[in-house]
Amino acid sequence: MRARLFAAVASGLAMLAFSPGDTFAQSKYDVGANDHEIKVGNILAYSGPVSSLGIIGKIEAAYFKKVNDEGGINGRKIKFISYDDAYSPPKTVEQARKLVESDEVLFIFNPVGTPTNAAIQKYMNTKGVPQLFVGGGATRWNKPAEFPWTMGFQPNYQTEGRIFAKYILATKPDAKIAVLYQNDDLGKDYLKGLKDGLGDRASLIVAEESYEISEPVIDSHVVKVKASGADTFIAIALPRVAAQSIRKVSELGWKPLFILSSIGASIGTVIRPAGFDNSQGIVSTVYLKDPSDPQWANDEAKQKFDDFLAKYAPDADKNDYFVVYAYVISQTMVKVLQQCGNDLTRANVMRQAANLVDFRPDMLLPGIAINTSATDFAPMKDMRTARMQGDRWEIFGDILSGSAP
Template sequence: MSATRHLAAIAVALALVSASCSAALAQKKYDTGASDTEIKIGNIMPYSGAASAYGVIGKTEDAYFRKINAEGGINGRKITFISYDDAYTPPKTVEQARKLVESDEVLLIFNSLGTPPNSAIQKYMNQKKVPQLFVATGATKWNDPKEFPWTMGWQPNYQSESIIYAKYILKNKPDAKIAVLYQNDDYGKDYLKGFKDGLGSKAASMIVAEDSYEVTEPTIDSHIVRLKATGADVFFNITTPKFAAQAIKKNNELGWHPLHFLNNVSSSIGSVIKPAGFEAAQGIISSQYLKDPTDPQWKTDKGMIAWNEFLDKYYPDANRADASVMYAYTVAQGLEHVLRACGDNLTRENIMKQAASIRDLELDGLLPGIKVNTSATDFAPLSQLQLMRFKGETWDRFGDILSGDVGG
């Protein structure tokens, strides 16, 4: 009887060991592009062409993943980062996306840049059920989990930003007469829609003039003259850098000094404010969600110290005054968070599940109080901004962290 019990105990123990081993094996799940030792990540950037300045984003991300690998990888797996040039031309983007998915067999495509390029591959990525994760564009269209469950944005979208400006106006200048200048494309119309949504029922009465320009126009001076003639005392400047500088300069020449809101894609001091003239830009309001590396207030900030140490070791040639470097560092940290959360379940489905389950994530480059949040019905990781006013020769942040949730 004792021997029988002993054999039974051994049998039970073996069964438990077998079950444990099976469970351990079952916990490891991989799709194409992942294994016990590797995670393949694809990326598409304009390393050449008119938008080549953004290529620094891909270079920074490559450096960050080298840092991760040097520190042991993600859950023991090394990252293989494959980044191709599309020169910001959608047909080339399609070609490179196909190469990454079908030839290189990446697990996902991460942070590819630009609205037209990402639009060109969105249907393909969703048909293939390959994550198109944290796209580098502020278009609102990336937050559509019902129609495009494999595509997710990252930065605060254009509508969120303009909703914040609208809220500020309603609170601080409720009797405003607003003139809007916008670029006549999806980018400009996205901002305009958010602005009107933010103003709500008062949009029709508060907006006294809307004027659009084409990117092919050499100057927008005539548009500024027309808008000034309306008597508007608030100006929403929805323009890309070249035209933003023209508008600021022309406003000053005409002696038109409305409360001026400038979309944050054109808030660069180097490419917009300085060419327009510091004096002409005084008092302009814009917004930000990332720490400004040139601002001395962050000198002793823990996150900024980590950023500088990273660049010292892995990307010493980086231009630390370029906001794109901070942007790339921050979004790469976001991907690292998602991949670590996946554990040993590195399927494409679980990547999207984890990306859609982020709660109050704080990252080194984000302003204090701004956190990453997503859900199964909200694919907009960042929707908070802080307003800033141009003063002297720099931006001065003010007020609380504000939310511009679309539809909320």
């Protein structure tokens, strides 16, 4: 009897000894994570020519605060460290080194910008630190064999360019196309996708005009492409240039089929400043729900988005594309960390990022989902076409895939 009693007491003491730490007993960590915290780095432009992108980091910080208030990720709080690079590649390199070598983050999440991310891609892969859900649509983020620590997020620019081509060939097969594009990997990827999609009809392009992101105004470029005789105008532009393009086309009295890249289609930072009257009929591509669209008025997922903004970012413009984008990408990052469980190593973060199956954040359009694998680092490939009608984007047509043949 005494032996049995002793065994029972010993067993109970053992349970007491291990129960407080059971949650983390078998945990694995790399630098940047422990039983209480996950350090997440971020780099984007809070200043400079594309400072409107700074709202992305603010919404991400707000979303992670929400997660922390609700108990964190598997009991760990997210420490979000975000730095400004002013959309300058040398500054991006400096900030990446600071995050990795001084702040010792577990990974860098959603660093925004194509040329800026290109500048740190080799560094991140040499260091073996995830460069995760890059804020840019270059195809170079989907090369897992060459860059196993870099993954994109949104439909890539070549995908969108091919969708533009499909739309033009279906609706205006004899178009005379003029393209205004940013003179870097961002613009060139769009242009390549457009030409690939046009195939043997690429001769429909009658003008290609590039601009530098540092140019304060691009009016002369729009005047030049109009003079080409084009009746179809594609503006590949971030918000500032997109708004300038819309205003200048209207000022010139030019009435082309106007196609605007999704990265410059925000109602809050582009359409409203450019003028709704000037923007009617513009066509773009979308993969996110438009919060101003009445079809989502009773949508439960959209209500969650509204509730989040009301509590954690009440001053944010919910009609800003980048506010919705930041919400969706933050939800995706949380999903990956949840899947990591107690294995907070950099290798497992990448492994789980490459193991997303039909994940649907609240503000993705119906029919569009996030899927990744060890050989596919392009989470999304489908989009819908939309036309500016009144004060919102009106979706039309079927889901289009711009996947390479």
